Amino acid sequence: MAARAKSPATLGEWLAHAIKLYAKHDSALGQVATSAHDEALYLLLHTLGLPMDSKPVVLKKKLTAEETARVAEVFRLRLEEHVPAAYLTREAWLGEHRFYVDERVIIPRSYFLELLPEQIPQWLPANKPVKRVVDVCTGSGCLAILLAHQFPDAKVDAVELSTDALAVAKFNVAEHGLAKRVKLFHSDVLEAVPVAKYDLILSNPPYVPTRELRDLPEEFKNEPQMALDGGKDGLDIVRRLLRQSRERLQPHGIVALEVGQAKPALDQAFPELDPHWLHTEDGEDCVCVIQAARLVNWKG
Numbered sequence: 001m002a003a004r005a006k007s008p009a010t011l012g013e014w015l016a017h018a019i020k021l022y023a024k025h026d027s028a029l030g031q032v033a034t035s036a037h038d039e040a041l042y043l044l045l046h047t048l049g050l051p052m053d054s055k056p057v058v059l060k061k062k063l064t065a066e067e068t069a070r071v072a073e074v075f076r077l078r079l080e081e082h083v084p085a086a087y088l089t090r091e092a093w094l095g096e097h098r099f100y101v102d103e104r105v106i107i108p109r110s111y112f113l114e115l116l117p118e119q120i121p122q123w124l125p126a127n128k129p130v131k132r133v134v135d136v137c138t139g140s141g142c143l144a145i146l147l148a149h150q151f152p153d154a155k156v157d158a159v160e161l162s163t164d165a166l167a168v169a170k171f172n173v174a175e176h177g178l179a180k181r182v183k184l185f186h187s188d189v190l191e192a193v194p195v196a197k198y199d200l201i202l203s204n205p206p207y208v209p210t211r212e213l214r215d216l217p218e219e220f221k222n223e224p225q226m227a228l229d230g231g232k233d234g235l236d237i238v239r240r241l242l243r244q245s246r247e248r249l250q251p252h253g254i255v256a257l258e259v260g261q262a263k264p265a266l267d268q269a270f271p272e273l274d275p276h277w278l279h280t281e282d283g284e285d286c287v288c289v290i291q292a293a294r295l296v297n298w299k300g
């Protein structure tokens with residue numbers, strides 16, 4: 001008889017075992033980490049209540065029977081049920097900032113984390129303080145919170161149509177101590193938001209073409225469809241936001257949009273707006289800046 005496979009005993013053995021399971025189940029990545037190693041290690045440390053900055057020696061830790069059962073169940077849910085890792089841990093990170101997440105919101109992941117500190121401010125006048133900004137389609141509130149940290153003297157508006165997502169955003173804004181600076185609005189794009197002049201209108205809207213939703217990996221199908229579905233070409237929300245932005249921007253203001261694979265469609269749809277694509281480290285370059293002066297003269 002063939003010898004029975006030895007069950008993982010240490011954290012390191014579980015990590016190696018989990019990586020093989022990710023490949024076996026062809027699990028989709030990208031919601032929390034881009035490699036099976038990083039996501040599996042994150043889940044192990046979180047499930048066992050260990051610090052994320054644990055030293056390599058932690059891999060030698062032997063798991064108790066109770067810990068083994070917990071870890072096994074987490075990986076069963078993640079790999080067999082395709083539950084996204086962030087929904088299992090009820091958290092997501094953008095840089096140093098932690099956000100509460102659950103099935104009511106899309107899992108935070110955005111190139112704005114990379115672009116907000118340096119590239120976005122270069123498109124705003126150096127001699128004018130940023131007084132008011134808005135995050136449209138705020139979801140969990142993560143980008144509104146990043147805006148509040150980036151522009152500490154600015155008023156920040158956060159706009160969301162889903163009441164479920166707004167509840168999560170309200171929690172995160174309070175957790176970050178920003179309830180006095182970040183104002184939440186239940187609105188379909190900017191329709192129900194009182195008229196204000198913004199220095200920056202930022203949005204990471206739904207941009208997946210409707211026909212492509214059915215082909216998404218199961219992990220992504222577990223996210224709210226409303227947060228993904230961008231209509232026929234992925235630009236339904238973008239079109240409405242750009243039309244509304246004409247009356248909402250300061251003369252020196254900008255719209256910053258993250259549109260993923262809808263980048264070619266946006267270039268084709270709005271050549272007269274001269275969208276400028278910001279460079280990102282991985283070369284995706286799917287965030288563009290559109291200046292107020294272009295929108296003013298746009299026939300729309």
